[in-house]
Amino acid sequence: MVAAVHLVRTSRRFGATLALDAIELEIAEGEFFGLLGPSGSGKTTCLRLIAGFDHPTSGHVEIFGQRCEDLPPYRRPVSTVFQDYALFPHMTVLDNVAYGLMVRGIGKAERYTAAREALALVKLAGFDARRPSELSGGQRQRVALARSLVTRPKVLLLDEPLGALDLKLREEMQVELKALQKRLGITFVFVTHDQGEALSMSDRIAVFDHGRVMQVGSPEAIYERPEVPFVADFVGGSNLIDGAGLGHAGVEPGRYSLRPEKIVLGRPAGDGAGDGAADGAIRAEGRIKAILYQGGQHRVTVALPAIELTVLVPAAEARGLTVGETLPVSWRPEDMHRMTGAA
Missing domain, CATH: 2.40.50.100 (RNA polymerase II/Efflux pump adaptor protein, barrel-sandwich hybrid domain)
Structure with a gap:
């Protein structure tokens, strides 16, 4: 079976800094996959390489078997949800969600229909005419999620999307995201530094440290059977x-x-x-x-x-x-x- 995402001996250098060190990583189709690690461990660099916002120094990235080094982000079957939402403040909620379809040349009626369906999917039906400034943090996060889903990606990349939310709302969004991923059946790749978040949401987790993947496994395996001291200490403070x-x-x-x-x-x-x-x-x-x-x-x-x-x-x-x-x-x-x- 072809992996949804496959990083093959992938490295990324920034000058003298080795941000990713020849990592091998396979993410299965339909998997909720967590990239977990402290700041500077390489997890966000990994996500950016998959998205096409950055390029490997060596090795390559495959998405459903296709090498992607020469493909720009908009030609990859992926979409990204950012931590800061990146919504256009002058646009309505509906126009924000429909923006990606407009860039792709989809007609107004069709893109608005698709945008309203995406808003309903994230429980924001009826919010079409509001501006981002009129929404709560959780609602803005849902708009960003709808905007990413409306293009029907095969892989959804989430870069610490819950980091700006308060604890109660973050926990609610964890449940909603997991349920949404199960309903849609698409591959979610989720970056976080929060161990509890990774353990509760992921089907499998890759734990990063200093540009290397220290362990890949189910939440239970990562927590109960760490392979190296770093994983034991970072995940749950063993x-x-x-x-x-x-x-x-x-x-x-x-x-x-x-x-x-x-x-x-x-x-x-x-x-x-x-x-x-x-x-x-x-x-x-x-x-x-x-x-x-x-x-x-x-x-x-x-x-x-x-x-x-x-x-x-x-x-x-x-x-x-x-x-x-x-x-x-x-x-x-x-x-x-x-x-x-x-x-």
Whole structure:
């Protein structure tokens, strides 16, 4: 099966800076694919190469099997939704959405019909005559989305489109975008630096760092089975543990990832109190160094003799914890994931 998007040994240099380092990436047709990474990791450069706004220094980009280096953006079967919306302030909502069709020479009646259908798709029917200044941030984002969809692209590129929205609206838009992609069945390529956003929306995720793809996989694989320390730390803030330093018979030497929610604080794992841990748990005592309130849970930093651990404690169990006190810390060896990469 031909991939919707295939980056083949693709690199991009800006002077002495290597923004993308010979990456290999395949995105399947109909997939909601997340490009995740910190600022400067190369994810937006990757998106720009697919869109045609930039060109690779080496390697090439294929869209549905066609090499695209020489194709301008308007001749590629893709459309882009930008973080800043890029709406024309002097145009009505209807004219903004219909603009791409006008550029392609589509007649007024036909393009307005298509634009109204696209607005209905994003739940903005009846907003035709408004100007962008009369809309909320979420409504402007929907207009930008409708403008991209009206040209019927095979691949929709989204460059951190929810970054300017408040948390509640961002979460609502995540649900709507995912539902819309499933309904349309087209390929979405979504750039974000927000781990929660990538995990909740993507079918698969590519995690970027310093121009390289560190890991590609399902949200569950990225979160539960990181291959390298960078992914373990960046996605969910995992604890990184040297197995040799634990001195536990059931743990081989190597680098391990241990998620904060897998650790039991305040009672030994396997004590029958309902945590489900089996005999053979790893146990130690640790001193609480910091407690951060996060609503339904507390993020607790615990200092052990040879390591500091981050523990997520449900708010109901965190009452009474104080900085400086010493408590049992424990976890099951099977909750530690051994990483195979060193990067």
